[in-house]
Each structure stands twice: as C-alpha cells, then as structure tokens.
Amino acid sequence: MAVPTAEGTGGRKASRFSQDGSVLGLLVKVLGLSAIVGLLTYTGWRLLGDGAYAFAAAFFITALFFTLVFVRKSTVPLRWIMPGLVFLILFQLYPIFFTVYTAFTNYSTGRNVEKPAAIAAIERLTYVPEGSPAWGWTPLQADDGSAAVWIIDPADGAAYLAVPDEDLVPAAEVNGLQLDANGAPASMDGFTVLPNNQRFLFVSANQGVTFGDEERGVQVTSSTEARQTRQRYVYDPELDAMIDQRDGTIFVSQMGIFTAEDGSTLAPGYPVWVGVENFTSIITNPAIRGPFFTIFIWTFIWAFFSVLETFILGLLLALNMNSPNIPFQRILRVLLIVPYAIPAFITVKVWVGLLNPVLGVIGSAWNPGWFTDPFWAKIGILMVNLWLGYPYMFLIITGALQSIPGDIYEAARVDGAGPFYQFRRLTLPLLMVSIGPLLIGSFAFNFNNFAIIDLYNSGGPPIPGSATPAGYTDILISYTYRIAFGGARGNDYGLAAAISIIIFAIVATVTILNFRFTGQLEEVSENV
Amino acid sequence: MYRRNWSIVIALLVVASMLLAACGGGAEPTPVPAATEAPAAAAPTEAPAAEAPTEAPAAEEPTVAPTEPPAAEEPTMAPTEAPAAGAACPAGSPTLTIWADKERNAALLTIQDQVLAETGVCLDLQEVGFGDIRSNVSLAAPAGEGPDIFVGANDWLGELAANGVPAEMDLGAKAADFDPVSLQAFTFDGKLLGLPYAVENVAFVCNSDLVPTPPTTYDELKTMAQEMQDAGTVQQFFGLMAGDPYHQEPINTAFGGYIFGQTETGYDACDVGLDSQGAIDYLTWIDGMVKDGLLSADVTWDTAHTLFDTGDAACMITGPWAIQRFQDAGINFSIGAVPGQAQPGSPFVGVQGFMVNAFSDDRVLAQSFLTDYIATQPVMEALYETGDRPPAYLPARGVMDETATAFAAVTESGHPMPNIVAMSAVWSSWGDAIVTVFQQSATPEQAAATAAQQVRAAAGCE
Numbered sequence: 001m002a003v004p005t006a007e008g009t010g011g012r013k014a015s016r017f018s019q020d021g022s023v024l025g026l027l028v029k030v031l032g033l034s035a036i037v038g039l040l041t042y043t044g045w046r047l048l049g050d051g052a053y054a055f056a057a058a059f060f061i062t063a064l065f066f067t068l069v070f071v072r073k074s075t076v077p078l079r080w081i082m083p084g085l086v087f088l089i090l091f092q093l094y095p096i097f098f099t100v101y102t103a104f105t106n107y108s109t110g111r112n113v114e115k116p117a118a119i120a121a122i123e124r125l126t127y128v129p130e131g132s133p134a135w136g137w138t139p140l141q142a143d144d145g146s147a148a149v150w151i152i153d154p155a156d157g158a159a160y161l162a163v164p165d166e167d168l169v170p171a172a173e174v175n176g177l178q179l180d181a182n183g184a185p186a187s188m189d190g191f192t193v194l195p196n197n198q199r200f201l202f203v204s205a206n207q208g209v210t211f212g213d214e215e216r217g218v219q220v221t222s223s224t225e226a227r228q229t230r231q232r233y234v235y236d237p238e239l240d241a242m243i244d245q246r247d248g249t250i251f252v253s254q255m256g257i258f259t260a261e262d263g264s265t266l267a268p269g270y271p272v273w274v275g276v277e278n279f280t281s282i283i284t285n286p287a288i289r290g291p292f293f294t295i296f297i298w299t300f301i302w303a304f305f306s307v308l309e310t311f312i313l314g315l316l317l318a319l320n321m322n323s324p325n326i327p328f329q330r331i332l333r334v335l336l337i338v339p340y341a342i343p344a345f346i347t348v349k350v351w352v353g354l355l356n357p358v359l360g361v362i363g364s365a366w367n368p369g370w371f372t373d374p375f376w377a378k379i380g381i382l383m384v385n386l387w388l389g390y391p392y393m394f395l396i397i398t399g400a401l402q403s404i405p406g407d408i409y410e411a412a413r414v415d416g417a418g419p420f421y422q423f424r425r426l427t428l429p430l431l432m433v434s435i436g437p438l439l440i441g442s443f444a445f446n447f448n449n450f451a452i453i454d455l456y457n458s459g460g461p462p463i464p465g466s467a468t469p470a471g472y473t474d475i476l477i478s479y480t481y482r483i484a485f486g487g488a489r490g491n492d493y494g495l496a497a498a499i500s501i502i503i504f505a506i507v508a509t510v511t512i513l514n515f516r517f518t519g520q521l522e523e524v525s526e527n528v
Numbered sequence: 529m530y531r532r533n534w535s536i537v538i539a540l541l542v543v544a545s546m547l548l549a550a551c552g553g554g555a556e557p558t559p560v561p562a563a564t565e566a567p568a569a570a571a572p573t574e575a576p577a578a579e580a581p582t583e584a585p586a587a588e589e590p591t592v593a594p595t596e597p598p599a600a601e602e603p604t605m606a607p608t609e610a611p612a613a614g615a616a617c618p619a620g621s622p623t624l625t626i627w628a629d630k631e632r633n634a635a636l637l638t639i640q641d642q643v644l645a646e647t648g649v650c651l652d653l654q655e656v657g658f659g660d661i662r663s664n665v666s667l668a669a670p671a672g673e674g675p676d677i678f679v680g681a682n683d684w685l686g687e688l689a690a691n692g693v694p695a696e697m698d699l700g701a702k703a704a705d706f707d708p709v710s711l712q713a714f715t716f717d718g719k720l721l722g723l724p725y726a727v728e729n730v731a732f733v734c735n736s737d738l739v740p741t742p743p744t745t746y747d748e749l750k751t752m753a754q755e756m757q758d759a760g761t762v763q764q765f766f767g768l769m770a771g772d773p774y775h776q777e778p779i780n781t782a783f784g785g786y787i788f789g790q791t792e793t794g795y796d797a798c799d800v801g802l803d804s805q806g807a808i809d810y811l812t813w814i815d816g817m818v819k820d821g822l823l824s825a826d827v828t829w830d831t832a833h834t835l836f837d838t839g840d841a842a843c844m845i846t847g848p849w850a851i852q853r854f855q856d857a858g859i860n861f862s863i864g865a866v867p868g869q870a871q872p873g874s875p876f877v878g879v880q881g882f883m884v885n886a887f888s889d890d891r892v893l894a895q896s897f898l899t900d901y902i903a904t905q906p907v908m909e910a911l912y913e914t915g916d917r918p919p920a921y922l923p924a925r926g927v928m929d930e931t932a933t934a935f936a937a938v939t940e941s942g943h944p945m946p947n948i949v950a951m952s953a954v955w956s957s958w959g960d961a962i963v964t965v966f967q968q969s970a971t972p973e974q975a976a977a978t979a980a981q982q983v984r985a986a987a988g989c990e
Contacts, residue, residue: 109949110690113670121670121692121887200647204622204893223896225700268670268692286985357826359834372825372967462960464970465978467985469956482956490687490949 033070037063040086052114054101058094062086103278103497107271109490111256115270119242122258122266125232127246132228135218138184139194139202147202149211150185150193151218151226157183161191162211162218162226199223233266242266271494278498291463291470291479299447299475302382306446307439309386314393315431319423321394322401333398340391348455351384371457374472381456381473388452389442400434401427440514444507453478476503617650624651624894627665627678629658632725635910643901649893666691669887676888677898682713682879685721686949694721695886697895702903710920713879713944718793722881723898724920725911729875730775730847731938732866735859738762738842742862746782746813746869749843753822756842766817767832767841770825771963773955774876775845776810778866781943782873783810787954788946797950798989802958803980806870811965811972813869818966825966845875848917851931863934865941877942879920950987957982 044059069075069082078085113121135151142148142163151168152159160168171177176189185193194202203220210217211226218226233242233251242251242258251258257269283289320326321333339347355363355370363370370380404427412422453459459471459478470479480503484496617623621644628636633655640651654675656664662684668674670691680688688694697720703711710724734742738761743749753765769775773787780786784806789799801807817823827835833850835841837857845866854861866873882902884894901907908924918936919925928936945951961979964970970978 109666109687112666112691117670118692124886197646197648200649200893200896201622203896204649204890207890207892219892221698221892221895222700223900267690269690356828356831358824358831363826367826460960460963461967461969462963464964465974466982468982469953469960471960490690490952 033067037067040066054098055094058090058097062089065089099497099500102271102493103501104273104275105271105494106255106274106277107493107497108495109492110267111269111271113268113270115256118256118268118270119235121268122233122242123231123235126229127232128227128229129246135226136224137218137220137226139198140185140188140191141194142191147206147209147211148191149218149220149226151211152183159183160212161188164209164211164217166213168212168216274494278495279502281495282499282502286467289467291466291468291474294463294472295470295474295476295479298378298472302378302473302475303443303447303449305382306385306389306449307442309382310389310393310442311435311439313386313390314395314397317390317394318397318401319427321398336394337391339387340395344388344451345455347388348384348452351387352456355380372461374461377457377461377473381452384456385446385449385452389446392442396435396438397431400431403434404430437515440511443514444511447475447507447510448477448503449475450477450481476506617644617652618648621648621650622890622893624649624677624890624897625675626651626653627656627661627675628653629661629679630655631914632679632911634914635907638910639901639907643897647897649897662687665693665885669693669885672887674885674887676885676890676894677882678885679725679880680722680883682722682724682881682947683945683951685714685716685947686951688883689716689721690949692886693883695884695888695891695895697721697723697884697898699723699899699903702899705903705922707920707922707939709877709939709942709944710879710881713877713947714881716794716947722883723902724879724881725902725908726880726915726917727920727936727939728847728878728880728917729935729939729942730778730845730866731863731875731935732778732843733836733846733850733854734843734862734864735836735839735841736862737860738839742843742864743867745867746779749867750813750817750820750822752842753817754820757822762842763840764822764824764827764835765842766823767827767836767844768823769827769829769832770823770966771959772829773958773962776962778845778873778875779813780807780810781875782867782869782871783807783813784870785810787958788948788950795946795948795950797948797987798984800980800983800987802954802961802983803976808972808976809870811962811976814962814965815968815972818968823966825963825968848931848935863931863938865938872941875938875942876945877939878945880915880917881920950983953983953986957986 040059040063044056044063047053047056047059066082066086069078133153133155136154137152138150140148140150140161146164148161148163150159151162159171161171161174162168174188176187178186178188180186187193200223203223206220208219210219212218216228219229221227221229230245232245234245235241236243239250240253243249244251244260249260251260251264251266253259255274256272258266317336321329321336326332354360355367357363357367357370368376370376408426409422412426417425453473453475457471457473459474459482461473462469462471469482474482476499480496480499484492484499626636633653636651636653640653644650656678658679658681661678661680665674665678665680666688670693674693685694697714699706699711699720703720706724707727710727711720713727714720714722714724732742738756739752743752749766756762756765768779773780777787785804785808786801786806788795788797789801790796814823818825832841832844833846833853836844836846837853837859839859851863866875882898884891884898888894903921905921905923908919908921909927912919912924912927912932916932918928918932918939925933925936946954957979961970961975964975964978965972
C-alpha cells in the first residue's frame with residue numbers, strides 16, 4: 001500500500017495513515033484497505049450463504065485481523081507481511097483446521113453437502129400421481145404478457161386452458177377458440193398462441209411453474225409433455241425427517257442420511273459429527289487393522305533405506321567429484337544430476353519398462369520377480385528410488401563439502417591423520433551438521449512417497465489372505481489411500497483425514513527424535 | 529488526529545463491506561470450498577488403467593488429458609460467456625452448460641448453431657477431461673456451479689447417485705430406440721439416470737494368420753495353446769494380462785462365476801459371487817494354464833498387446849481401443865464372441881451417456897434438449913464418428929464400420945458393468961485375487977475366499 005519508510009517501519013509516534021498529512025494519501029490508503037477487507041468480508045458472506053460456515057469464519061477472522069493490524073499503532077511492522085499472513089491463514093491454517101475437523105465427521109461419498117443443501121436437493125424431487133395423464137401442451141401468451149398453456153389429454157382429447165393459480169378452463173368455455181387441422185389451438189380471446197419454435201424458450205422461462213389450480217395443475221416436463229408433477233418430499237424440522245408426500249413414509253435423519261424404516265434412503269446426505277469414531281475404527285475394525293503392522297514396518301524400512309542408500313551413493317560420488325584430479329569434472333557433475341532434472345513420473349515408468357519381465361531390457365534378461373516376488377519387488381522399488389534420490393544427496397553434499405574450510409585438513413595432516421581418519425573425524429561430522437536436517441526431511445518425504453509406490457507396482461504384489469486389499473510394497477499412505485478411496489462405500493474423507501493425522505503424528509515424532517539426534521551432532525561440531 | 533482517522537477508517541470499512549456484501553448477496557456461491565477439497569477427490573475412485581473400461585481407452589488417449597483446460601476453471605465462467613467456437617450467445621437467451629470431453633464436444637459443436645436457430649437455446653460447451661468430470665461434478669453440482677448436462681459412464685452412477693447428482697430421465701417413446709443393455713446400465717435403484725450414447729465392450733480377437741478358426745471353448749483354447757506353444761509358433765498363445773477383472777470377466781462368466789447377484793432394481797452388493805463355484809472353476813482354469821506355462825504372471829496390458837502386435841500371441845480379449853494399433857502393426861485379425869465353457873462368456877458392457885444435473889435450475893430444459901436433439905440419428909451418428917464406439921441408439925448403428933459392427937455383435941452377449949459403489953472394492957480385491965493365482969501365491973480356493981471376504985467386509989455385509 002505504501003513504501004516502507006523509517007517512520008512507518010519504526011513504529012514511531014507518527015500517524016499511521018499519512019506521513020505527509022495529505023488528504024489524498026489518507027483517502028487512497030483507506031479505500032485500499034476498505035477494498036481488501038470488503039473483498040474478504042464479501043467472500044465470507046457468500047460462503048455463509050453456501051453453509052460453509054467454517055471457511056466463512058476463516059475469511060471474517062482474516063478480515064478482522066487485517067483491520068486490526070492496519071489501524072493499531074503497535075502492529076505497524078506487521079503490515080508488511082500481512083499478505084503472506086493472510087495466505088498462511090487461508091491456505092495453510094484453514095486446511096489443517098479443516099482436516100482435523102473432517103477427521104471427526106463422517107464426510108464421505110453420499111454425505112458431501114451441508115444439511116440445508118441436502119434438504120433443498122431432496123425437496124426438489126417430484127412425482128406424478130398415479131393415473132394422471134401425460135398431457136400434450138401448446139404455449140400461450142396472455143395479452144398482459146404472462147404465460148399459460150393449452151393442454152390436451154392424448155387419450156380422450158379433453159382439452160383445457162391452464163393459467164397459473166386458476167382453475168382449468170374446459171375448451172368449451174374458452175371464448176373465440178379456433179382450432180387448426182391438428183386439433184391444436186390457432187387463436188383464442190385474450191391469448192396469443194406461440195409458435196412451436198418458442199417451446200424451448202417457454203420451457204426455460206416456466207420451469208417449476210404450475211399451470212392451473214393446486215389440485216389439477218400441471219407443469220411442463222418436456223418440449224411436448226406436461227405432467228401433474230408434485231413435490232415428493234417435504235422436510236419436517238420437528239421430526240428432523242423427510243415426509244414422502246406420495247405414501248407418507250417418514251425418512252428420519254440418521255448419521256446424515258434420511259432413512260426410512262425399511263432401510264431405504266434418500267440422496268444426498270450431509271456429514272455429521274461422529275467424534276472419535278474414525279480413530280477407533282482404525283484400531284477396532286479388523287478390515288483396517290489387518291495387514292497394518294506389516295505395512296507399518298515396511299514403511300519405516302522403506303524410508304530408512306531410501307535415505308541411507310541415496311546418502312551413501314551421493315556421498316561417494318560427491319567425495320570423488322570433489323577431488324581436483326577428476327577429468328571433465330563439470331560435465332560429469334551435470335550428468336550426475338540429470339536424473340534429478342527428469343520428472344520422477346517419467347523415470348519410474350521408464351524403470352518399470354526396463355524391468356518388465358517380457359519386454360524389458362533388464363527384466364527379460366534377469367527376472368527374479370521384480371513385480372511379483374515380495375522381496376524382489378521391494379529391492380526393485382528401492383533401486384528405482386536410489387536412481388531418483390542420489391542426485392539430490394550428491395548436490396547438497398557437494399555444496400556442504402565445499403563449505404568445509406581446507407585448513408583443518410592441513411592441521412589434521414600435520415597431526416598425522418590419514419585420509420580415512422580425516423573423513424571419519426572431520427568430514428563426516430562437519431557434513432552431518434548441515435546435511436542432518438535434510439536427511440530428516442528426506443526421511444519424512446519418503447515416508448509419504450505415494451507417487452513412486454503407486455507408479456511402480458501400485459503397492460503389489462498383493463498379500464494373499466489379508467483382510468483388506470494390501471500389497472507387500474504398500475506404505476502407510478498408499479494403503480490408507482486404498483482404504484479411504486477404494487473401498488466399497490466410495491470416498492471416505494473422514495477416515496482419510498483421521499489416518500492422515502495419525503501419519504502426521506508418526507512423522508512428527510520421528511522428526512523430533514531426529515532433531516534431538518542432530519542437536520547432539522552440533523555439539524560434536526563445536527568440539528572439533 | 530489519531531482518533532479522527534480511527535473513526536473514518538472504521539466508518540468507511542463498514543460502508544464498503546456492506547455495499548459489497550449487499551451487491552453480492554444473491555449471487556452464486558463461489559467454488560472456493562470445492563477447490564480446497566478437490567485434490568483429495570481428484571483420483572480416488574478411478575481404478576487402474578487396465579481395469580475399468582472407462583479408463584481402458586486411456587491407453588489411446590493419454591495425450592489428450594494434459595492439454596485440456598483445468599476443470600477447476602470451468603465453473604467460474606459466466607454462463608452467458610461465448611463458447612470457444614460457434615456463435616456467441618445472444619443476450620438473454622437461455623443457456624445450457626454442457627461438460628463433455630474432447631470427442632463428445634466435437635460432436636456437440638455440430639448442432640450448436642442449429643439448436644440456437646431453432647429453439648433460441650444457447651449451448652455453452654465446456655471441454656472437461658472425461659475422468660475429471662466424475663470427480664468435479666460431485667463437488668460442483670451441489671455448490672450450484674455444475675453444468676446442466678454432463679457426459680459420463682454408467683459405472684459412475686453409484687457414486688453420483690449417492691451424492692444426488694443425476695436427475696431422473698424420461699425418454700418417453702424414444703426409449704424403444706435404445707439398446708436395452710444400455711438403458712439397463714444407466715438404471716440405478718430402478719430409475720433411469722442417463723441418456724446412453726455409446727456402448728463399449730471387449731471381444732475375442734485372434735490373429736487370423738495363426739488361428740483361422742478361433743477356439744469356442746476354453747478347453748479348446750488350452751489345447752490349441754499347448755500345441756502352438758510346443759511347436760514354437762507363438763511365445764504365448766493367449767495374450768491375457770495377469771490380474772485384471774475387467775478383461776477376465778468373460779472368462780469368469782463362461783465358467784459360471786459372477787460378481788454381484790442381481791435383483792429387480794439392480795445389483796445386490798451383499799450377494800457376492802466371487803467365491804461361487806463358477807468363479808473358483810475359472811480361477812482353477814487360470815491356475816492350470818499358469819502351471820502348464822500357457823499364461824504368465826509377467827504379462828501386463830502393454831505386454832499382451834505388444835505380443836499380439838508382433839504375432840507372438842495368437843488370441844486375446846481386448847476392446848475397440850486396441851484395434852488401431854493392431855491395424856498399424858499390419859496384423860490380420862478376426863473379432864468374435866468370447867469363448868464359452870459351462871455357459872457362453874459374457875463381457876462387461878460399459879455405457880457412456882448424458883446425464884442431467886439434478887441441482888440445475890434448467891433440468892426440464894436440459895431433459896427436453898437431450899430427448900429432442902441428442903436422441904436423434906444425426907447427432908448419434910456424429911457421436912459415433914468422433915468417438916468410434918457402437919452407438920447405444922439403434923437407428924444410428926447403420927453407419928458403423930466393420931470393427932464397430934463386430935464389437936456391437938458381442939455387446940448382445942454382455943451384461944452392464946455393475947454401477948453400485950461396492951464395485952470399486954471389487955476392482956482391488958478381485959484384481960488382487962486373480963494376481964495371486966497368476967503368481968501362484970494362493971490356490972484358487974484361497975484367492976476366491978479372500979476376495980469375497982474382503983468385498984463383503986468392505987460393503988459391510990457380513
């Protein structure tokens with residue numbers, strides 16, 4: 001809104017709204033602030049109309065926060081990071097809040113709208129009373145411009161003039177009626193017969209309009225037919241139920257779905273608060289618990305070895321490339337990071353092709369069961385991840401090596417340390433100071449590396465006899481994805497949110513422990 | 529100074545906010561909440577490429593998807609905005625927004641001007657990737673942002689109907705013009721929820737040079753495979769990919785197996801036939817073929833088709849999407865009915881159709897447009913020309929080429945792919961069971977029992 005000045009950022013006792021005191025400047029600032037706050041409020045208001053209360057609240061809170069920051073003296077420095085903070089609230093904090101909230105609801109396929117929207121959708125359903133005819137209709141326009149229809153029962157030829165909210169007028173009582181050769185009206189007093197090419201426009205303009213009285217009135221249901229459609233379900237707020245107008249069946253709201261006594265249901269439903277049910281079902285439901293332990297262990301093995309193997313290869317290459325004696329050093333360095341530059345999606349599929357037992361270059365020559373043997377599938381996927389992951393390690397280790405001062409090696413040589421001793425006591429500890437946090441990041445990334453698992457073999461080969469579909473290379477995230485989205489009940493967002501919170505807890509714990517570990521390394525470095 | 533500014537700011541803020549809020553009070557809701565959920569829902573229910581028929585054509589269409597406009601942008605377009613091609617909508621003319629994929633969009637473009645001229649209704653054609661329609665429509669429709677009409681596949685119905693998205697369809701007298709299987713496929717819970725335009729199924733394709741007379745039973749197939757593989761004529765006689773329920777359904781049904789039992793109103797999710805005697809017989813046949821070296825766990829979708837391309841496989845079960853590559857490879861092939869065994873084999877029939885958004889204010893207009901303009905010979909023929917699948921609308925079948933005619937002949941023996949939500953559990957559980965038999969890590973009985981138990985547990989009917 002304005003360029004930061006020493007006065008502004010310093011928060012001195014000058015006015016926040018004008019450094020020069022000009023009225024124009026003040027006006028511009030106030031209007032700018034109004035526009036932003038207005039936009040946020042307006043968006044929140046519209047969301048409120050949709051029943052998205054939580055998201056609307058996030059917008060209102062953001063708007064309030066914005067206003068406070070800009071009018072309060074003590075928060076002046078915050079102004080300059082406000083845009084960032086706003087995005088943080090709306091696109092980071094809110095999704096986290098929403099995920100946690102969702103974990104305590106049964107939000108899923110069939111329960112994907114808010115309650116008012118679900119009720120409105122069900123109340124739009126109609127029915128045609130039994131025995132009522134499918135009328136043919138002709139569009140009419142009254143002299144005052146309002147719409148009416150001429151309806152004919154195709155069975156017996158009985159015809160009526162139908163005007164909204166009035167009794168049907170039998171053909172015999174219509175003044176000045178002229179019929180054409182087909183029995184359709186050509187003209188009548190007080191009304192103009194609209195040509196056939198106006199039918200669609202007439203349908204469009206009169207959707208939901210009942211022509212005739214409440215009892216016998218009709219609605220146009222297609223370009224040629226009119227039916228006695230009636231609203232099928234009416235919501236009763238006292239019972240919290242939908243009443244079927246046709247036969248009186250009561251559909252009581254049960255866990256967000258209107259359900260009749262015989263078990264039949266109405267769609268759509270809405271999510272309701274279910275407390276910790278999603279979390280307890282992870283523990284108690286045998287279908288979910290089934291191969292959980294096997295997958296849990298493999299997830300750790302997978303993430304640990306992924307980090308270890310890429311670190312070792314990256315380290316070896318970086319140490320080699322760091323030596324001044326290597327010819328074509330620059331070109332080789334570039335070539336070594338090429339796998340990092342190619343999208344992983346392509347690389348994994350190329351490897352899957354190479355390992356293909358029938359057509360692949362590697363697989364057709366040597367196939368211990370790259371996709372079918374539980375052990376070798378794991379080896380295969382670790383191998384692919386080695387290819388994908390070592391350039392990253394190579395890159396960061398190369399950078400870290402170059403930041404280690406050369407004089408300490410000199411000192412070590414003077415003290416009589418050999419190359420291996422230098423590596424073990426100098427290079428590695430100093431590397432770990434800067435690389436350690438990145439290794440933890442790499443661990444957390446691979447812990448949730450859904451893409452490679454899914455692309456390699458979709459978690460296969462399958463574990464025979466497991467209570468729920470699972471494969472030997474499935475990790476927690478791919479396994480839970482299967483449960484939450486591949487199950488027989490559609491997409492279970494509530495369960496998925498609950499599981500993702502548990503995965504977050506695991507990753508957070510591992511990360512904290514690891515940070516403690518690297519914290520100790522820092523102490524080591526201080527002693528070097 | 530300080531006080532005065534304070535009050536001015538607050539006053540202006542209140543006025544500005546109220547003005548803005550008042551202006552927008554009756555406007556349509558924003559798609560923002562949908563956007564935050566979209567990533568989670570983007571792909572979840574899609575079965576792997578080779579499994580679900582709506583996905584199977586992906587093998588020939590993958591280059592299409594990335595170039596398509598992101599679907600999330602679509603709903604924000606003003607309804608009166610001019611379509612990409614064709615005449616701009618006249619101000620005030622009623623508009624029908626249609627989500628269709630590239631091929632269907634091309635066919636609809638041909639009638640856009642005609643519809644506007646004859647009825648005054650403007651078609652706002654928006655191109656959305658076929659798979660994206662499924663996930664986006666469930667989120668956009670309830671928010672009032674969805675299209676009036678969208679194309680889709682019959683196996684989406686379980687999910688869409690649970691979300692109340694498709695409106696009931698009344699084809700009137702025109703119902704008689706549609707392939708009964710296609711109407712059955714779009715019937716959910718006793719209600720017709722779509723207007724079908726194309727049917728799609730696999731057939732038995734054989735290399736005519738290698739197999740002049742295709743086998744008619746699986747016993748016969750096994751004998752021929754044994755002979756030709758012993759003679760070294762082919763690498764693997766029967767190019768059957770390991771573990772794919774979609775392509776193997778005709779074998780399963782030939783042995784008398786079934787997936788879900790049928791009731792009057794549709795499929796019964798709790799009547800799981802995966803461990804029926806027929807299904808076990810089918811897995812036993814696979815097991816025997818694998819043990820005799822006639823089928824292999826290593827054959828994937830790509831492998832099977834490549835083997836056939838090169839003449840290293842003599843017969844396979846595949847769909848119309850593979851025909852072009854066989855022709856390009858110069859293979860001389862026949863397309864015929866899938867072999868029988870205990871009974872005739874019956875492939876899944878996937879059906880694509882137009883659905884009306886139940887949340888749309890223009891439902892009646894949309895329905896009228898579909899029955900009056902889409903369910904007509906010229907449009908159905910145009911849809912065939914761009915989509916290359918047998919039309920579900922029988923009067924349009926006259927324009928089919930030889931390939932489409934051959935596949936359409938097999939459609940009659942097929943059954944609609946189950947459209948209930950529980951089917952998504954079948955793709956993974958039944959797929960895994962077949963794989964374990966191919967890999968010899970489970971006996972047919974064990975595999976069948978595991979799959980059936982998994983599906984029953986997932987559907988909550990034990």
